[in-house]
Amino acid sequence: xxxxxxxxxxxxxxxxxxxxxxxxxxxxxxxxxxxxxxxxxxxxxxxxxxxxxxxxxxxxxxxxxxxxxxxxxxxxxxxxxxxxxxxxxxxxxxxxxxxxxxxxxxxxxxxxxxxxxxxxxxxxxxxxxxxxxxxxxxxxxxxxxxxxxxxxxxxxxxxxxxxxxxxxxxxxxxxxxxxxxxxxxxxxxxxxxxxxxxxxxxxxxxxxxxxxxxxxxxxxxxxxxxxxxxxxxxxxxxxxxxxxxxxxxxxxxxxxxxxxxxxxxxxxxxxxxxxxxxxxxxxxxxxxxxxxxxxxxxxxxxxxxxxxxxxxxxxxxxxxxxxxxxxxxxxxxxxxxxxxxxxxxxxxxxxxxxxxxxxxxxxxxxxxxxxxxxxxxxxxxxxxxxxxxxxxxxxxxxxxxxxxxxxxxxxxxxxxxxxxxxxxxxxxxxxxxxxxxxxxxxxxxxxxxxxxxxxxxxxxxxxxxxxxxxxxxxxxxxxxxxxx
Numbered sequence: 001x002x003x004x005x006x007x008x009x010x011x012x013x014x015x016x017x018x019x020x021x022x023x024x025x026x027x028x029x030x031x032x033x034x035x036x037x038x039x040x041x042x043x044x045x046x047x048x049x050x051x052x053x054x055x056x057x058x059x060x061x062x063x064x065x066x067x068x069x070x071x072x073x074x075x076x077x078x079x080x081x082x083x084x085x086x087x088x089x090x091x092x093x094x095x096x097x098x099x100x101x102x103x104x105x106x107x108x109x110x111x112x113x114x115x116x117x118x119x120x121x122x123x124x125x126x127x128x129x130x131x132x133x134x135x136x137x138x139x140x141x142x143x144x145x146x147x148x149x150x151x152x153x154x155x156x157x158x159x160x161x162x163x164x165x166x167x168x169x170x171x172x173x174x175x176x177x178x179x180x181x182x183x184x185x186x187x188x189x190x191x192x193x194x195x196x197x198x199x200x201x202x203x204x205x206x207x208x209x210x211x212x213x214x215x216x217x218x219x220x221x222x223x224x225x226x227x228x229x230x231x232x233x234x235x236x237x238x239x240x241x242x243x244x245x246x247x248x249x250x251x252x253x254x255x256x257x258x259x260x261x262x263x264x265x266x267x268x269x270x271x272x273x274x275x276x277x278x279x280x281x282x283x284x285x286x287x288x289x290x291x292x293x294x295x296x297x298x299x300x301x302x303x304x305x306x307x308x309x310x311x312x313x314x315x316x317x318x319x320x321x322x323x324x325x326x327x328x329x330x331x332x333x334x335x336x337x338x339x340x341x342x343x344x345x346x347x348x349x350x351x352x353x354x355x356x357x358x359x360x361x362x363x364x365x366x367x368x369x370x371x372x373x374x375x376x377x378x379x380x381x382x383x384x385x386x387x388x389x390x391x392x393x394x395x396x397x398x399x400x401x402x403x404x405x406x407x408x409x410x411x412x413x414x415x416x417x418x419x420x421x422x423x424x425x426x427x428x429x430x431x432x433x434x435x436x437x438x439x440x441x442x443x444x445x446x447x448x449x450x451x452x453x454x455x456x457x458x459x460x461x462x463x464x465x466x467x468x469x470x471x472x473x474x475x476x477x478x479x480x481x482x483x484x
């Protein structure tokens with residue numbers, strides 16, 4: 001097939017005419033974009049006043065040294081306490097108020113000590129107490145007085161009980177040789193029961209009051225013994241002086257001598273303490289958190305030390321962050337995990353087996369396995385979980401947190417509460433072939449936790465060392481039973 005190709009060709013004059021016609025067309029105007037050639041007009045920004053000049057902080061005045069505490073030197077031997085106190089007040093330019101019941105003699109060697117320290121030493125020897133108000137010192141006998149202490153603790157009483165029991169029962173057939181009961185043969189089962197019950201009673205306020213009562217009672221007994229020793233020493237001194245005068249043939253002397261009864265009268269005597277007397281001297285207000293004690297200054301000093309120790313120990317608490325991991329062991333590790341090797345190399349972990357064999361298990365209450373974790377700032381728990389993956393498949397079930405007080409049991413639960421039903425059937429009764437009462441079916445809904453329940457008892461020392469007593473209980477679902 002032949003194809004015919006055609007094309008048009010413009011000659012020179014025609015092209016010239018086209019160019020000429022195009023040059024005669026006038027240009028069209030177009031809009032230029034703003035800011036293309038010239039900058040657009042901008043609105044003037046509002047003028048703001050300049051910021052205030054930064055002023056330099058005033059230079060602190062150099063600290064001035066406080067006035068030195070005046071010290072005094074007192075050296076006396078067997079002088080009346082009243083005379084000594086008056087001499088101290090005169091030399092120190094202090095005003096002094098003396099109670100008329102002050103008596104006794106003191107011996108003191110104080111070199112360059114402040115006035116409160118000297119008064120403390122005198123008060124311990126002569127059973128005194130003093131109060132300093134400005135330049136006035138009031139001194140009185142160390143008689144009991146009421147003082148209230150603040151104890152910041154919650155109104156809480158906790159009793160914890162846990163038990164572990166193992167019971168087995170094997171049925172036995174009837175036999176006349178087993179048990180004879182009123183002429184009849186009965187069968188006895190082969191039973192074996194073992195249970196371990198652990199209790200922890202924490203009644204903070206009751207224990208606090210009992211301890212304070214015991215402290216007051218013990219100090220009263222000690223004071224009574226001290227009074228008896230002073231009396232025996234005074235009588236012995238009187239007997240020595242009497243024999244000395246007799247040997248020197250000085251039956252009549254210028255100053256009168258006191259006999260034994262007069263000597264006993266000069267020694268302060270207190271009633272013999274009874275066990276129930278101190279009960280009324282301690283008042284505990286649990287709602288307000290106060291403890292009022294009626295005692296002497298020496299006893300108040302012991303009470304204050306005891307309350308400070310108890311308050312510091314009872315208010316310690318620890319935040320426990322637990323990670324519960326389920327490990328499905330591989331076939332080669334069916335015997336279990338060697339924890340001393342499993343966590344080897346992880347930061348902060350140290351697991352030791354204490355003792356060995358059955359002797360360690362049957363010994364005292366010392367732990368058989370001790371796990372220690374030191375918080376060094378690195379993520380030791382994540383490293384431990386990664387190492388456990390070499391023993392099998394790991395699955396993090398939960399990461400709970402709980403706050404526990406010192407020596408207070410806390411419960412950590414990661415469970416699913418499954419509901420089950422217990423059915424109790426009362427069979428129907430018939431009389432003469434007729435139904436007198438139909439069968440009664442009683443269904444009771446109950447719940448059982450399935451998972452892990454762990455009791456944690458922390459003990460926190462003064463230096464921050466935390467010891468945990470952990471008792472886990474693991475339960476799982478083994479099957480279902482249809483409702484009959």
